[in-house]
Every structure is written in C-alpha cells, then in structure tokens.
Amino acid sequence: MEKPHTSDINGTTNNNKKTNQVVPPSQSITSANSSKDTKDKVGKAQGIQSTKGHSLEDLFENNLKDIYSGEKQLVAALPKVAEAAYSEDLQDAVREHLEQTRRHVERLEKIFSRLGIEKNEEEKCLAMEGLIKECTRTIEEFDESPVRDSALIINAQKIEHYEIAAYGSLCELADVLGLTGPLNLLERTLDEEETTDRNLTDIAKDINDEAFDQGERERGKTASQY
Numbered sequence: 001m002e003k004p005h006t007s008d009i010n011g012t013t014n015n016n017k018k019t020n021q022v023v024p025p026s027q028s029i030t031s032a033n034s035s036k037d038t039k040d041k042v043g044k045a046q047g048i049q050s051t052k053g054h055s056l057e058d059l060f061e062n063n064l065k066d067i068y069s070g071e072k073q074l075v076a077a078l079p080k081v082a083e084a085a086y087s088e089d090l091q092d093a094v095r096e097h098l099e100q101t102r103r104h105v106e107r108l109e110k111i112f113s114r115l116g117i118e119k120n121e122e123e124k125c126l127a128m129e130g131l132i133k134e135c136t137r138t139i140e141e142f143d144e145s146p147v148r149d150s151a152l153i154i155n156a157q158k159i160e161h162y163e164i165a166a167y168g169s170l171c172e173l174a175d176v177l178g179l180t181g182p183l184n185l186l187e188r189t190l191d192e193e194e195t196t197d198r199n200l201t202d203i204a205k206d207i208n209d210e211a212f213d214q215g216e217r218e219r220g221k222t223a224s225q226y
C-alpha cells in the first residue's frame, strides 16, 4: 500500500515517513487537556523533560528546548573555560567552539520560529547545569597547569557527548516526523559537535603527555630532597 504523503515545515513533500499525519509540535501542545497548567508547574520543578505531553511531537519539542537551554548555558560558561585553559591549543579550541555554540543557538531559534514553537527562557537543562558545575569545580580546585587542562578536557568531552546524544536523538525524531528543514539544521550542528569531540581527543594526547612529564619532574624533585 502506498504510504500517505506528509509535508515538512518547508513544504517539502515526504512519502517515506512512518507517521500518517505530522502535527506541528506547538499545535499538539496547545490542544493539551485542562491539567496542562498543573503539569507545567510540576515540570518546572523537575526539569524540561516532564513539562509537556507524551506524543513524539512533544518529545521533539521538549528536547529542542532542553538543548536550547544547554547551548545558552554553554555560551555563558565557555569564556571562563577558555580563560582557565593553560595551553594555547585548548584555549583556541574552546574559543572556536564558543563561536560554533552561538551558531547552534541561532539554528535552534530558526527551528523554533519555523515550527511556531515559543521559546521559554525560564526552562533550564539540569544536565548541562550539572556538567558546567563540574567544569567550574575543576577551575576552582586545580592550579593553572597541564593537569588542569587534562581535567577540563574530560569535562568538555562529557559536555560534547551529552550534546551528541541530544542532537543525534533530535535528528532521528526530525527524520521520523518528516521535518526535513529542521533535520538539515540539526545534522549540521551534530556534525560540528562530533568534530569538536575528535579535536579534544587529539589535543588531550599532547596535554596528557605534558601533564605526565610534569608529574614525573615533580616526583623527581621530591625524591631528590631525601
């Protein structure tokens, strides 16, 4: 049997999707039942994932908002991470990713506007908040050194892996919902997150070697005192 045609936000016809009818995420939310206000209040206390309904469209919208909050938190946090980095390579990588992160925010805003989704600046991605707190703790606990950079790279890669999981899932949802325009934008961001993660792995190799050598020199100094 021929699959029914669906249309994405750009009006592109798509007949390979599993859904019979694509309901724009915002539409599905506005038609939510009268307990919505109560759910929203509960949701604000528990994080974005629990704020709305349970359709695939709701899941897509909630996860978009979640990563939007995450990206905005990163834009605020990354300048401090770049400043705290000991090696120029890591400083440059973090600054470059800050520029990319600003573009990631813009792409998400483009998706919100195309799908008619209202941004809610109050909703906060609690996972990203926690990951950024770990970064802040590294900066507070370690003196500026190659070891601090090794620790910052671990923090940064945990953030990248969270973003890769978030964008990977959003791409799958956009694909199944037949949202071709958002899918293209999300795939571009996913690609940049994966590249950043690989760059951090490369930088870590030199920095971890340097941190190890520094540790050896310090251990040698301590031993020669006895």
Ligand SMILES: [Fe+2]
Binding pocket: 071, 100, 101, 104, 163, 189, 193
């Ligand atoms: Fe990002």
